[in-house]
Amino acid sequence: MARERIVKVLIDGATSDLSFTYLVPAGLRVETGHRVRVPLRNRSAIGTVTVLEEIETDNLGYPLKPILGVVSEDPFLTAGLMRLAEWISSFYLTPIESVIRSMLPKPSRGEEEKRKTAKFVELAVALSPEILESFSGRQKKHREALVILQEQGSCPLTELTGTHGVSRPALKALQERGFVTIVDRIVSRDPLGEVEYLESAPLVLNDEQRIVLDQVFESSRLVEAGEKVKPILLYGVTGSGKTEVYLQAIQRTIEAGKGAIVLVPEIALTPQTADRFKQRFAKIKDQVAILHSNLSEGERHDEWRKVLDQKARIVIGARSAIFSPIENLGLIVVDEEHENSYKQDTSPRYQARDIAVVRGHLEGCPVLLGSATPSLESWNNVLSGKYDLTTMRLRIDNQKLPIIRVIDMRNEGKKSQSGPTILSTRLRLAMEQRLAKGEQIILFLNRRGFARNILCPECGYVANCRHCSTTMTLHRKEDRLICHICGFSQLPPSRCPECSSRSIVNAGYGTERVEEILRQVFTEARISRVDTDSMRKKGELRNTLNAFRSKKIDILLGTQMIAKGLHFPNVTLVGILNADVGLYIPDFRAGERTFQLLTQVAGRAGRGELEGEVVVQTYTPHHPSIQFARHHDFDGFAEYELAMRRQFNHPPFSHLALITSRSVHQERAEFSLKTLHARLKRNLPAEISLTDPLPSPLVKSHDQWRFQIVLKSNGARRLASHIREVMKDLTFPDDVMVTIDIDPYSMS
Ligand code: ADP
Ligand code: ZN
Ligand code: ZN
Numbered sequence: 114m115a116r117e118r119i120v121k122v123l124i125d126g127a128t129s130d131l132s133f134t135y136l137v138p139a140g141l142r143v144e145t146g147h148r149v150r151v152p153l154r155n156r157s158a159i160g161t162v163t164v165l166e167e168i169e170t171d172n173l174g175y176p177l178k179p180i181l182g183v184v185s186e187d188p189f190l191t192a193g194l195m196r197l198a199e200w201i202s203s204f205y206l207t208p209i210e211s212v213i214r215s216m217l218p219k220p221s222r223g224e225e226e227k228r229k230t231a232k233f234v235e236l237a238v239a240l241s242p243e244i245l246e247s248f249s250g251r252q253k254k255h256r257e258a259l260v261i262l263q264e265q266g267s268c269p270l271t272e273l274t275g276t277h278g279v280s281r282p283a284l285k286a287l288q289e290r291g292f293v294t295i296v297d298r299i300v301s302r303d304p305l306g307e308v309e310y311l312e313s314a315p316l317v318l319n320d321e322q323r324i325v326l327d328q329v330f331e332s333s334r335l336v337e338a339g340e341k342v343k344p345i346l347l348y349g350v351t352g353s354g355k356t357e358v359y360l361q362a363i364q365r366t367i368e369a370g371k372g373a374i375v376l377v378p379e380i381a382l383t384p385q386t387a388d389r390f391k392q393r394f395a396k397i398k399d400q401v402a403i404l405h406s407n408l409s410e411g412e413r414h415d416e417w418r419k420v421l422d423q424k425a426r427i428v429i430g431a432r433s434a435i436f437s438p439i440e441n442l443g444l445i446v447v448d449e450e451h452e453n454s455y456k457q458d459t460s461p462r463y464q465a466r467d468i469a470v471v472r473g474h475l476e477g478c479p480v481l482l483g484s485a486t487p488s489l490e491s492w493n494n495v496l497s498g499k500y501d502l503t504t505m506r507l508r509i510d511n512q513k514l515p516i517i518r519v520i521d522m523r524n525e526g527k528k529s530q531s532g533p534t535i536l537s538t539r540l541r542l543a544m545e546q547r548l549a550k551g552e553q554i555i556l557f558l559n560r561r562g563f564a565r566n567i568l569c570p571e572c573g574y575v576a577n578c579r580h581c582s583t584t585m586t587l588h589r590k591e592d593r594l595i596c597h598i599c600g601f602s603q604l605p606p607s608r609c610p611e612c613s614s615r616s617i618v619n620a621g622y623g624t625e626r627v628e629e630i631l632r633q634v635f636t637e638a639r640i641s642r643v644d645t646d647s648m649r650k651k652g653e654l655r656n657t658l659n660a661f662r663s664k665k666i667d668i669l670l671g672t673q674m675i676a677k678g679l680h681f682p683n684v685t686l687v688g689i690l691n692a693d694v695g696l697y698i699p700d701f702r703a704g705e706r707t708f709q710l711l712t713q714v715a716g717r718a719g720r721g722e723l724e725g726e727v728v729v730q731t732y733t734p735h736h737p738s739i740q741f742a743r744h745h746d747f748d749g750f751a752e753y754e755l756a757m758r759r760q761f762n763h764p765p766f767s768h769l770a771l772i773t774s775r776s777v778h779q780e781r782a783e784f785s786l787k788t789l790h791a792r793l794k795r796n797l798p799a800e801i802s803l804t805d806p807l808p809s810p811l812v813k814s815h816d817q818w819r820f821q822i823v824l825k826s827n828g829a830r831r832l833a834s835h836i837r838e839v840m841k842d843l844t845f846p847d848d849v850m851v852t853i854d855i856d857p858y859s860m861s
Contacts, residue, residue, distance in 0.1 A: 115171055118143070120180065121164035122151050123210050125222075132163055136170070136179040143180070146188035146195055150181040150224065157181055159224060161190065161213050185226045189217055189421065191438050193476040200471055206833055206840075206853050207461040215461055216436040220414040228418075229411055230297040232270040234284065236262040237294045244292075254283050259292065270295060310388070312395040315361055321505040322358050325349075328503050329362045332479035333369070333443065344470050344480040346450070346495050348747070349505035351485045351716025352512065352680075356386065358505075359446045360393045362481065363427060367400070371443025371478075372426040376465055378452035379405075379431055385658070385680060386448070390429050402437070404430030407651060432457060432465035435472060442478045445469045450482035450491060451709055456858040464856060466491075485716060485747075486709040489758065492751050493765040515687070515718040515725030517743045521734045522691075535622045535630060540688050540728045548638055548667055552723065553683045556631075556670040557714050558624050558690040561644040562586035562595065565621025569609035576606070582813040588646065589625055599815045627690065628670055635668065643671030676714050685725050687718040692731040692739055699810055700860050701763045704738045708750050711742035764856070768829040770836060771857040772822045773809060776849040779818040785849045786820045792839045793824070801826040801835060810861040829855065 118137040135151050137143050147162045170177065190198070194216060202209035220227035238244070240263050248256035258279045261268055273279050287293045318326060325347055332342045349355045363373045377386055387403060394401050402416040402425035419425040421438045428437040432455050435445075447455070447466050455465040466482065473480035482491055482500075494500040508514065520537045536544075547554050566584035568575045576585045578596035585594035585603070593602040608615045619626075628642045641657050648654045654674065661669050662681055669675060689711060696707045711729060718725030731739055741750035759766050772789065776782035786806040793803055802825045809819035826832040836853060845851050 115169070116167050117170045118165065118167050119170070119177060120149070120162045122149060122160040122180070123163050123213070124151075124153060124158050124160040125210055125214060126158075127208070127210055132160075134177060136177045137165075138179045141180075141183065142186070143183060144188045145192065146190035148184035148189050148221075150184065152178050152181060159184065159222075161210070162188070163195065184224065185221070187421070189221060189438065191440050193440075193442070193472065194436060194438060196475050197436075197468070197472050200475070201461060201463055201468065204829065204833060205461050205463055205855050206837055212461050215433075218414040218417045219410050221417070227411075227414070228299050229415070231300045233267045233296050233298045234258075234262060234270050234273050234293050235267040235296060236292070238292055252283075254279050255287055258283065258287060262293065269300075310391045310395040310398065313389070313392040315364065315393070316354075316357050318357065318361070319354070319507075319509070321349075321507060322354050325358050325503045325505060326361055328501070329358075329444070329479060329481055330365065333366070336477050336479060341474075341477075342479055343499065343501045344473060344482060344494075346487055346491050346500045346502050347481060347483040347505070348487050348502065349483060349485060350508060350514065350745070351713065352508040353485075353505035354509045355448070355483045355485075355505065356389055359448065359481070359483070360390070362444055362446070364393070366443040367397070367426055369443060371441050372423075372439035373428070373444040373446070374434060374437055374439065374442065374469075375427070375429045375446045375448065376432065376434055376455070376469060377429060377448045378454045387429060390427075394427060400425050401427045401429065404428065404434045404437075432463075435465045435468050442472070442476050444478060445473050445480045447480070447482045449484055451484045451486050451488040453706070453858050456856075458859065460852065462852075462854045462857075464858075467856075486712045487747070487751075489705055489751060489755060490765040493755060496755075513724060514745050515715055515727045517715055517727045517729060517745075519734045519739060519743055520728060520730045522730050522732050525730075535627055535690055536634065537728070537730055540730065541634065543686055543726065543728060544635065544668070544688070547686045548635065551664075552685040553661070553664065553666070553681060554668045554686045554688065555675060555681075555684055555714075555717055556627070556668060556688045556690060557672075557676065558622065558627055558670070559672055559694045559710070560586075560621070560623045560691075561625070561646055561672055562597075562623035563589040563625040563629075564619030564623060567594065567605060567617055568620050569612065569614055569617050571614040571616060572609060572612040574609050574611040580813070580816045582811055586623060587619055589629075590646075598811070622690070624670055624672060631668060631670065638667040639665065640668045640670065641666045643669060643674050645672070645674070648674065673710070675717075676710060679717055681717070683723070684718055685723045687714060687725070687727045689714055689727070689729045692729050693733055693736075696733065696736060696738065698861075701758070701761070702858070704736075704757075705754060707736075708738040708742050708754075711739065712745070712747070715742065715745075762825065762827075767825050767827050768832055768855070769857055770824040770826075770832050771854040771860065772824070772836070772851065773854070774820050774845075774849055774851050775817040776846075777816055777818070778848060781846055781849050782818045783820050785845045785851065786822060789839070789843060789851065790822055792843060793822070793836070798826075798831060798835055800828065801832060823860070 120135055120137055120143060121132040122135055123132045143162060143165060145162050145165050149160060149162055150157055151160055198209055198212045201212045214222055240259055245256055245259060258273060261277055274281060288295060328345060335342050347355060359375060366373045402420050404413060404416055420428055423440060428434050447469050450466050457463050470480050491500060495502040520539050525534050525537045544554055564587040566575055567587055576594055578585055578601055580601050581596055581598040583596060583598050585596055587605055588595050594605050595602045609617055624642055624644050628640060631640050643657055660666050664683060692711060696703055715727040718727050737753055774782045774786040790806045804823045806820050806822050809821045812819055824832060833855060
């Protein structure tokens with residue numbers, strides 16, 4: 114009887130989750146999580162090993178083909194990640210093979226792992242004084258090269274020919290005479306390579322911080338003892354010292370020989386946060402992997418490799434860092450857990466914070482979620498006992514939270530002769546005072562460009578994008594109308610295309626226009642604008658923020674790029690120019706987002722010795738989001754908003770699934786969705802409700818027409834399984850794409 118090793122392999126690109134069985138050739142090391150090459154019909158394919166077992170192959174009755182080889186010596190996915198992939202696949206209705214591929218950096222997804230190599234020169238003989246003597250006179254450089262190699266063992270070729278000035282012919286001569294050899298070696302691109310970080314020592318914690326840290330330690334202890342623990346929600350006001358708690362919790366985790374993952378919303382936007390991690394762990398810099406969107410694909414892959422090889426034990430990164438192949442995970446931190454950027458908006462449409470909780474559960478490790486404005490999902494999980502709550506209500510050194518003044522812009526409009534204004538009298542005076550005292554100001558406007566749109570007062574014409582159902586924004590510097598959805602741009606018309614009137618106007622304010630106004634009003638002030646238009650180049654944001662910190666800028670004007678994670682002690686005034694943007698959009702989370710944004714932006718003021726003031730300009734001063742934010746009242750806001758959500762059975766009291774069809778052919782997109790709707794309605798479980806097929810709020814985008822159905826249920830699992838059953842035997846025309854988003858964050 115022959116017992117042989119067989120594997121089940123999930124083939125890449127298979128739309129349904131089919132796996133095939135193969136033999137493992139003797140002597141080949143294979144484990145689950147290995148990426149392998151296998152024969153498939155008359156070609157070869159790549160796949161992932163999901164099951165490895167030993168069976169009697171004699172009674173099988175059919176021959177098994179052997180796998181052709183492994184993509185890399187070691188498996189790319191840990192056992193924990195394999196289980197996580199299954200969970201994600203079933204919860205988010207995404208084929209597991211696509212989940213697995215999205216867990217891997219691009220250079221490791223194919224036939225072979227693309228790794229960077231470089232040429233190294235190595236010494237091939239033992240050097241004796243005689244050999245060295247033999248190179249003299251014109252061959253001095255030959256001798257120098259040998260001495261360097263003797264000291265270092267080997268040297269990158271470029272360094273030898275560059276820094277050390279050894280000529281290529283000299284090197285060639287040494288190689289031909291057998292003194293040196295040139296070899297290819299795998300090297301790692303290190304994005305922090307040249308940067309030196311000064312080590313920062315742990316701070317002495319205050320009482321509130323200590324209690325939180327102890328709670329995390331206690332969780333670790335319980336997990337160690339084999340008990341299940343709940344995720345911990347850390348609700349700490351802005352400036353209460355949450356980051357310091359994370360740093361010390363991670364330090365302890367590393368000392369215990371375990372790994373840690375820290376999720377941050379978007380590193381490119383919060384260079385200060387990343388720097389604090391690098392400084393604290395400066396001594397063990399090589400053990401820290403940083404994954405952010407400004408890395409090249411290769412750099413990203415190398416950082417991931419450091420983790421896979423278990424060299425890096427701390428990973429800091431945006432949402433996909435939750436898939437880091439750390440074995441023996443000891444802590445997951447999700448900073449600013451309320452941030453929408455944790456939701457991925459392409460397939461697989463996962464929510465990284467929720468995945469963090471699942472991973473913690475699967476791998477038995479504490480999860481710490483932190484925020485000054487917790488998401489209502491997490492807050493409700495505290496109320497229902499699923500999460501533990503811990504709070505830090507005081508700012509460090511008992512600094513006061515800033516005073517927030519709400520300005521009713523409806524009155525400002527009446528005062529002025531020239532239509533709506535963007536700077537209220539109150540804000541302008543406050544700015545003058547700060548400038549006179551040499552203090553700094555942040556102004557926030559969540560809209561880039563010059564004018565929101567251009568319109569004709571004679572006939573009502575508005576410039577719309579011809580590819581999307583949205584208005585075009587005027588960008589003055591480029592002198593173009595640009596669509597913020599698809600990027601299409603065109604020259605602004607000088608007269609109305611409909612009625613030829615010359616009185617076309619620029620309506621609404623963008624950051625570009627406000628910058629122009631500021632320069633006219635505050636002629637002496639040094640002003641900088643931060644948005645995706647002005648910060649195109651790598652490093653530009655960091656430079657601007659550094660200039661602001663060293664007081665080379667008086668007024669920093671920006672979009673949400675400056676809303677989070679920034680800490681400037683000399684900022685005493687923050688102005689929010691239009692708090693209503695984002696409040697009146699058809700999305701049940703609009704109020705929550707506005708509350709979060711106001712609170713976070715306000716948190717940028719008064720973070721030093723000086724007291725801060727925030728001026729909020731709005732056309733709806735009595736809106737609850739604005740009033741609760743004004744009183745720094747998160748608890749009140751959460752209670753009010755949760756009552757509303759409960760009344761309408763909105764999340765977090767229910768789960769939604771958003772099904773969208775897209776096609777360049779309007780009727781086909783609509784028809785496909787109607788078919789799907791009819792099938793979903795048949796045998797609909799009682800607790801699930803669904804809307805009729807409707808045009809999406811953004812009915813056309815990138816030339817694609819969009820229609821949607823929203824399903825709602827109190828159980829996410831039942832929702833998913835009903836949709837899965839229906840979708841199983843439905844096919845759509847090739848030019849119609851249907852996507853499913855479970856727990857969607859954007860309803861447009
Ligand atoms: P949060 O993340 O809650 O907004 P931070 O972690 O940024 O707050 O802390 C605000 C400031 O207080 C930082 O400059 C930080 O270095 C400082 N800080 C934090 N904890 C302490 C402490 N225990 N003692 C002194 N300063 C601290
Ligand atoms: Zn007109
Ligand atoms: Zn467009």
